[in-house]
Amino acid sequence: MASSFVPRAIFPYHESLPRSYFLGHHAAGLSKMKTMLSSIDLVIECRDYRIPLTSRNPLFEASLSGRQRLIVYTKRDLGSTGKEKDGQREEIIRHWHAPTHVLFSDHRDKRDVRRILNFAKSHATHTNSLAGMRMLVVGMPNVGKSSLLNALRMIGVGKGKAAYTGAQPGITRKITTGVKIVEGTKDSEGVYLVDTPGVFIPYVPNAESMLKLALCGSVKDTIVPPTILADYLLYHLNLQSPDFYASYHPPTNEISDFLEAAARKMGRLRKGGIPDLGGTALWIIQRWRDGQMGRFVLDEVMEGGLEMKKEEEEESFCGSINQARKMEKEKKRARVRARHLDGG
Numbered sequence: 001m002a003s004s005f006v007p008r009a010i011f012p013y014h015e016s017l018p019r020s021y022f023l024g025h026h027a028a029g030l031s032k033m034k035t036m037l038s039s040i041d042l043v044i045e046c047r048d049y050r051i052p053l054t055s056r057n058p059l060f061e062a063s064l065s066g067r068q069r070l071i072v073y074t075k076r077d078l079g080s081t082g083k084e085k086d087g088q089r090e091e092i093i094r095h096w097h098a099p100t101h102v103l104f105s106d107h108r109d110k111r112d113v114r115r116i117l118n119f120a121k122s123h124a125t126h127t128n129s130l131a132g133m134r135m136l137v138v139g140m141p142n143v144g145k146s147s148l149l150n151a152l153r154m155i156g157v158g159k160g161k162a163a164y165t166g167a168q169p170g171i172t173r174k175i176t177t178g179v180k181i182v183e184g185t186k187d188s189e190g191v192y193l194v195d196t197p198g199v200f201i202p203y204v205p206n207a208e209s210m211l212k213l214a215l216c217g218s219v220k221d222t223i224v225p226p227t228i229l230a231d232y233l234l235y236h237l238n239l240q241s242p243d244f245y246a247s248y249h250p251p252t253n254e255i256s257d258f259l260e261a262a263a264r265k266m267g268r269l270r271k272g273g274i275p276d277l278g279g280t281a282l283w284i285i286q287r288w289r290d291g292q293m294g295r296f297v298l299d300e301v302m303e304g305g306l307e308m309k310k311e312e313e314e315e316s317f318c319g320s321i322n323q324a325r326k327m328e329k330e331k332k333r334a335r336v337r338a339r340h341l342d343g344g
């Protein structure tokens with residue numbers, strides 16, 4: 001019965017989860033961004049509205065400082081239902097970043113896109129450059145950079161898609177040439193936006209952050225086992241409301257029961273009628289990513305939350321790529337040694 005159901009208060013710790021997804025094209029993209037910085041007037045840094053703390057990449061702070069920044073929290077439609085508590089959350093987030101300007105966006109909402117465009121235009125009037133203004137859009141993989149670029153171009157100059165977008169991370173691999181998003185005038189060439197590849201954090205400070213990033217699509221779906229990810233989603237669904245999955249199963253903390261019932265209901269069966277749990281897990285996760293299984297935020301947003309996050313990063317050496325790689329290798333070696341000792 002729903003009334004007697006008690007959701008899990010904490011999610012079990014999964015030590016074996018990978019904590020790194022820093023790929024070659026992430027490192028290459030970041031170094032190219034640094035070399036371009038002198039010709040850039042404004043950096044638009046995208047973060048995911050559902051994980052406003054976890055999708056912050058300290059590498060951008062370290063590498064792209066010295067340029068004015070606009071922080072855009074993307075995919076607002078997937079984390080907000082426009083209620084009072086959403087407004088309060090956004091106020092706290094604005095407060096975290098003051099005096100840096102913050103905007104929230106759903107790339108299909110013209111008002112949101114216009115707000116970003118207006119910010120770019122007002123920045124351009126202060127730039128006073130005959131050659132036009134160049135902006136860089138940066139952020140974690142799959143956060144919605146290319147979708148935002150396309151939306152700005154459509155509203156700004158009425159032109160169609162200039163960048164590929166996709167449900168998996170890593171669609172943009174290279175830095176593009178600038179795309180016009182605001183027409184020029186007799187005094188200026190207009191505003192150009194440069195798309196960049198998503199850059200992942202060198203070392204994720206804890207296993208739960210990795211689960212959040214994976215759930216929001218920042219790492220490929222092959223990196224974290226889908227049933228663990230679906231279990232993490234179930235944990236959050238239960239904290240919000242088990243009603244979100246009422247058409248598949250009554251309230252439960254048992255991921256295998258839930259996936260089995262959903263697989264049977266959707267006819268996702270293997271040979272011999274065995275439920276396809278992995279495939280069903282991915283399907284459920286995708287439904288949540290599409291906003292069809294509740295719209296909510298995974299990070300706890302509170303005053304002082306950003307400062308606490310920065311302290312956590314410093315403790316876990318998040319800014320040091322080499323150290324992170326070394327730690328990851330050492331952990332792998334320790335796991336292999338432990339397996340040998342167990343005779344496995």
Ligand SMILES: Nc1nc2c(ncn2[C@@H]2O[C@H](COP(=O)(O)OP(=O)(O)OP(=O)(O)O)[C@@H](O)[C@H]2O)c(=O)[nH]1
Pocket residue numbers: 074075076077078105106107108139140141142143144145146147148164165166167168169170171172173196197198291
């Ligand atoms: N619901 C919703 N989906 C969005 C929004 N912005 C982007 N998406 C979706 O998120 C996915 C990733 O978007 P992209 O624009 O390709 O992300 P990216 O940051 O350029 O990805 P990389 O190529 O990894 O750098 C796509 O499926 C988009 O349709 C948004 O505001 N709301």
